[in-house]
Amino acid sequence: MRPGAGSILLRYLLLAGLAIFFIAPLLMMFLGSLKADHRVLLESGSLTAFLPHELSLQNYSDVFRRTDFLRFFFNSLFITGCVVICGLVVNALAAYAFARLQWRGRDLIFNLVLALMILPFEAIAVPLFYGASILGLRDTYAVQILPFIANAFAIYLFYSFFIGIPKELEEAARIDGASTLRIFFSIIAPNAKPVFASVAILTFLTWWGSYLWPTMVTIGPTVRPLPVAIASFYTLPPLQWGDILAFGVMMVSPVLLLFVIFQRWFVAGVASSAMKG
Amino acid sequence: MATIEFDNVCKSFGDGINAIHELNLKVDDGELMVLVGPSGCGKSTLLRMTAGLEEVSSGEIRIDDRVVNHTPPQQRNVAMVFQNYALYPHMTVRGNLEFPLRMQKQPANRIEASVKRIAEMLDLSPLLDRKPKALSGGQRQRVAMGRAIIREADIFLMDEPLSNLDARLRVEIRGEIAQLQRELAITTLYVTHDQAEAMTLGQRVAIIDQGLLQQVGSPQEIYERPNNSFVAGFIGSPGMNLIQASLSSERGEIGLRLGSKRLPLPQPVLASYPGLASHREERLLVGIRPHAIHLAHADSTQHLAARVCAVEAMGHETILHLDTELIMHANPKTAADKARENQPHLLVQLNGHHNFRVGDQLRIELGIGKLCFFDADGRAIG
């Protein structure tokens, strides 16, 4: 059934109304980051908030002057990068062993791993914090990276994908003389790019924005990642909204850049995580 | 070059189902042996055990007199062509051909020379930089063959390599495979469910049903002297008619009782089936190929009345499904009979086109010289 012209118009009106709700905070952030500090709040109550006029990059240079932005940025990049890359290798290898190798205890252990998926991080934050404290590991990179490499959900996503790769490919490779590791890296991994992309994106999003754990374990600015940094910059007097928004723009720009380039993968990754769950 | 021997090989899966039961078979050096049987008969399992992809439950598999039961596939030096080809999708044709050689750590210049040679042999040269996705079915099949040949393996294993092709291509490539195998003279085990493929391809054919080896022999032997009623029904298109009959002797003359008819068996038949003498007065199965049945001449004395139930007109030949007074034996093992389920018809294969319609009455005559005989258990009477 073809919708009539009236119904199409109605759809667009609805979409446009909703679009305003979604775009207003974003526009305000981008434009505000380019306006003089005192104007940001002053103009936010009127449509001038969305008018690009008298813009400058002053706030950005203020951010670098007032905080050690590059350090925070590096911290986030390093921590997230380590978790993503190590996670991909560790979880994919384990998933491969669960999906395709024959070994005793496999199904039992795999079910245990699946059961771990229902444990949200918040359910282990306290004892982990306790452990990090008594081991004197607070305020380190390690404590922000190591606990998050192995991930039951990532293993599950990889497993679901590997199960769907035709078994004959591996059998052909075995007959051709390839070892187990060789099969994984030469045959399985190149044919599993979509799931590697999905897991990488989901992991990246989670840890780039992670706030609870770093706010518990970091003390000084040395290993502080961006989410904690913006929260503390927000409370750093004097309250200068232009600077804060500039900080925010710089903080989110790598994610947005990746999102714009790999939008298809982002959406597919998120959707696949649900369909499997 | 190698021989393959299966010595009392059994395979049972976890659920207690016997996939292969005490199988003995020897494939000679350079021979093309075809394993044929209905789907699920265990022929693929046998192939996969030879490759090392499945464990042998008991018995021994020997390649060149070396027991390989516990040798992993990587060390058996066998090459295999899979039903779905199993081409590595992320590699080009060249990458696929190179892969087994790279696993052997051959030097680059040797790999390149081999790829060139194989590509020329199989007409793959213009396709070397394409991915499998960009190839036609026939081309993929040739790449799969190439990847197997390039190894210079001791043994070639082919698991229904043609079943994903359309009928025309299948016939064409069938010929190519036979020719290649002759040229390379490499010991080959070839699995198919298509009896026609088996008959045209195999130097010897091994027929397997329900995990049991039914018969091994040249295509001609298998066609003319099937070991049992299963082989009789399975081989040939359509398969052999199996008719319930009994052997009677009257006045010293042995004859067949087929329904109400009595068919005296002439001396040459009795001579070539000496075993018949010991089955007098017993019920047995008579097999006759559909093309060994003719329309009766007007003066025939041995004719049977029949009614046409269905006509398959193929142009060069006509297959009639006939209702007669004969009681047909349904062979529950062949897929074709399963599909029909009810009492099978007598099938007659006539050359050329015939204008019969359903319901027509006609008279037929069995070619008495071309009968086969099976005892009540389906074993051939020799």
Added chain:
Amino acid sequence: MRLNDQTTSALLLVTPALLGLLLFILLPFATALVLAFTDLRLGSPLAVNFVGTDQFLSLFNDPDFIRALLNNLLFAAVVVPLQTILALALALLLNRGLPGTVAFRTLFFMPVVFPMSLVAVIWSLIYAPGENGMMNAFLQWASFGLWEAKDFLRDPLLAMPAIMLLSIWQGVGFQMVILLAGLQGIPQTLYEAAALDGAGRWRQLLHITLPQLRNPLIFVMLVTTILAFRLFDQVQIMTRGGPENATTTVVYETVQAAFARQQVALASAMTVVFFLLVLSITWLQRRFTHHEREVA
């Protein structure tokens, strides 16, 4: 040795992951279960005692914690249906492939990639008190001047709804994408059949779309419910649980106990309560999901 026994290579492959899961998930979780029955305090020189269920008793006599539980429940009760309906509406609007769909989808999904900490900061500006605040100005405009400027984040009645709104803004795109994928999985022939049977748009939605979307909808609601109970970042940054505990949450109280007051044992007890909540939500979801488990 069996031919296809790959135990050695398998152990090699799974060990790093299993070690990680064991050390950083299973072990801490087990520790929480044990600590919840002690009186451990971080840095306290006193010996640790086993106190049975004392911590749980004091939890349920603690008005702050009860308030936190209630806040989480309220948050879930409001946000889950609202966000799901909005996500469904967005998905339905975008599903018909009108020109410009991709741009709208991109826009609606974009907040999902924003770190919650940043979202909280941006929305603090939106909720700025006084007539200059964007939300105040908007409400004044929409009510033809009747709205009086409020300080949303310091108003016990408005703080929670304010946090709810930004949570929906940030999270709805995630659900929309999942529901869109679900919608696209419904065979077009079902709609054609229904149209031939004389079903109008509304009936098609009711009798085809919603039943076919059942599993994605339940999944989306489960995830949102669990997120509602994990609520922390926004509260910590925007209101610190206030005003008058109006926005405190279970996780916020847990972090306060462990982090600010060093009461590790009490925090562990809160963790256990939190886990039981999540477990029962998951159990409910499993019960309501149809299990015709297609292999995806």
